[in-house]
Amino acid sequence: MPAARSTRSTRTTAVKRKALAETPMSRQPPPEVALAAQKAAAVATLKSAFPVTKHSVAAANGKGAKVAKPVSSFVATKTVLHRSTAPPQIVGRESEQAAICQFLQTTVEKGRGGSMYISGNPGTGKTACLQTLIKQSVASFPSVLVNCVPLTRPEQAYAAVLDALNAEYDGADGALAGLERLVFKGEGAFLVILDEVDSLLGSKQEVLYRLFELAAHPDSRLALVGIANALDLTDRFLPRLQARNCEPILLNFNPYQVNDIVAILQSRLDSVATTEEPVIQKAALELCARKVAATSGDLRKALDVCRQALEAAEAECKKKARLVDKENGPAAAPVPKVSIMHIAKVLTSLNGSPIAQKLNALNFQQKLVLCAFVSLSGNAGGSGPAEAAASSKKSAVGGIAVSKLFAEYGVICDRLGMLAPVTRTEFLDLVTMMETQGVVIVETLRAGRRGGCRIASNSGAADDRTLRLAVDEADVRRVLMSTPALGPIL
16 A cells, blocks of 8 residues: 555656646746837837827828818807807906996905896896806805796795705795895805896785895895896886885896997907908908897897808808819818808898887787787687688777787786786786887777767777787787797697
């Protein structure tokens, strides 16, 4: 047995020695292999840092060089001409900027409360100017922007402000108490911007009164800024603010003039300009600015016109380039330029007829009156052209009583749920204003001596008066259908 064990151990030792002899003493590769790996790693690093394409190699050798297709220069230009793009800088509005800076310095930057109401037509730079100045403020403070249009009830404004500030509160019923704790017991001042604040108008305006009172309290930390279109909102709907010593600072943004629109558009174009030659001709910019300033002074409309003209010029150049490629082969693509012709075509398509311009210029309350008229005329149901024309002639002859029109107006306001209806006196003011603008005709039918017929008269009580359209009802329906809030009703 000992001899057998000795023989086995001898064989095992021999096998191990043979395996060791066949295995290299170190796992490191030979020197020449390691040097080759280091060279390959260095080459890969250089390639990743300085990529070389086939086209660049061919261009370096001078053989078969191909120029890569450049990215369209219109991409950056169209981006800066979009409504949602923040302006590179605020052009003009020096007095408005000074008033806003003064308000921020005396309220939120010093840890105090206060209020300001900013009014102005749409597209006059109210929100953009305010947000830009907040970013440029030397002090750091919380600021939130709350859009009041989606709120179905004014009381929801308390919860919307707390949600924007990420503050805690005990349900919808405890939102006001939570906001009061934040205003009087918070750590520092904060800024709340209520955009479209006129959407919070209700029957007694309790919410707006309470918000302005919170901002005006001596121990308040709330700096409140309300933004809306109406110039007289505080005087008309919140007359008791002055008696309660809560009246906000009033600031109005006038519509942009021609020079203002040209300067703003040129500033945006210069921020992305790559060549000395402008993409949009100066004469084209001036034409756009003059047309927009003459109608509304809305900068957003000027941006839309320039962007659509830019897209039309780009499509035109692409079409010409395809024709040239078919005839003469590949060639350098022409550089698109926006001319007066492009701007004029876009303006014609946007503005339409003078009647459409007149109807589009009406405010939302006046459009609600027209919506009530169309609803009562039996035309709001997708009727055909023949029925629409017949109903239009019928309404032009007989008209609709103002009292019925006011009742239907209230029904439509309740159905929308966006804002409270105006009073009867304010409704009559709206109708009178529309008559002055040449949109409707208000008359009274009284007994006459001409064969026992009733004769139209411009005098009489409001309940006796009737209203008929001074324009084609088809144009009225077309404009109302293009209004986002009124389209579904019709």
